[in-house]
Amino acid sequence: MRRYTRTLVASALAVTVVAGTAGWASGSAQRAVTGPPVGAEAWIADGLPDPERTSPSEVAAFFRDMGPARQRELVRAHPSVVGNLDGVPPELRYEANALALGGRYAGRQVLAFDPRGRGQIALVSGNLTTAEHVAVVVPGSDIDSGNLRPLTDMADALRRATDSRTAGSRTAGSHAADSRTAVIAWAGYTTPVGVGLDAAAGDLAEAGAERLTRLTDGLAAVGAPAPSLFCHSYGSVVCGLAAHDLKAKDLVVFGSPGMRAANVGELGTSARVWAAKDPSDWIDRVPNVSFAGLGHGADPTEPAFGARRVPADDARGHNGYFASGTQSLRTFAAIARGDVR
Known part of the structure; x- marks a missing residue:
């Protein structure tokens, strides 16, 4: 009985510490959107492979084995499935999502769109088919298809920086622009709303x-390079939990509450791991604890964690890492372009 009481008290203290620090007290409970895309039943009824049980590499092989006419037939008949199926060639996904969205996000290359819940979406800047480098920006709380601006601002800033001669470690005489990097703004999961218990938990x-x-499996299946992932705030928790399975060359976390790992070794990844935190980021006031399913563990910027440190002293606040002219943005661009070893 005494041990049970101690456990309850410890759990209550953990909730108080995590939920009561730095504003971690507001926010509403969210339910993650999972399962196959909208329209999967009709797709399966037409004798097509189950989206949930077919791997991206199998999807890619399935589409390679059919001619262009049949591919476009599937785009027209099942746009909401084709547009969300990892392993489908990007151009077909853009076409399918343009049909499904009916002009919404016109001018953007929509790699995925799921209308369920608050809405999930992935937008691509650049050419995934020809890119030599790919970057994926993974956001934290409050991002969804109706609130994309913070995410697209980060992704657009990174794309501009990778295209700029002054953004990274270019030598004299090198060309002024580098359009070989494609950037994906990936709002592809249900994010927490606010900084309540959803943001403190890992569900x-x-x-x-x-x-x-x-x-990342889908990118590999269509021949795209292994991406560099830029994971902001709660997005770094997502990246930490996925690390051991991700086909990625870099994991870059910034404004991170933790990656649910004690150190880089526990992530189980061959990717290079980078971390940034500026001195004015409020995330520094969130305790790096992990207890009873709450909190996300060690600070990735601590030397003992073992990540490569990204300079960020001139960034400002929790959302300032992509501000023009900052050391963090210059370093992010160099990482995305493969300019740093």
Whole structure:
């Protein structure tokens, strides 16, 4: 009985510490969107492979084995499935999502769109088919298809920086622009709303990790380079939980509450792991604890964690890492371009 009482008290203290620090007290409970895309039943009824049981590499092989006419027939008949199926060639996914969205997000290359819940979406800047480098920006709380601006601002800033001669470690005489990097703004999971218990727990991150893993599997299946992932705030929890399965060359976390690992070794990844935190980021006031399913563990910027440190002293606040002219943005761009070893 005494041990049971101590456990209850410890759990209550953990909730108080995590939920009562730095504003971790507001927010509403969210339910993760999981399962196959909308329209999967009709797709399966037409004798097509089950989206949930077919791997991205199998999807890619399935589409390679059919001619262009049949591919476009499937785009027209099942746009909501084709547009969300990792392993389908990107151009077909853009076409399918344009049909499903009916002009919404016109001018953007929509790699995925799921209308369920608050809405999930992935937007691509650049050419995934020809890109030599791919970057994926994974956001934290409050991002969904109706609130994309913070995410697209980060992704657009990164794309501009990778295209700029002054953004990274270019030598004299090198060309002024580098359009070989494609950037994906990936709002592909159910994010927490606010910074309440959802943000302190790992449930949404676990569901997001499965979707993120499938995204990188899909990129590999269509011949895209292994991406560099830029994981902000709660997005770094997603990246940490997915790390051991991700086909990625870099994991870059910034404004991170933790990755649910004690150190880089526990992530189980061959990717290079980078971490940034600026001195004015409120995340520094969130305790790096992990107890009873709450809290996300060690600070990835601590030397003992073993990540490579990204300079961020001139960034400002929790959302300032992509501000023009900052050391963090210059370093992010260099990582995305493969300019740093």
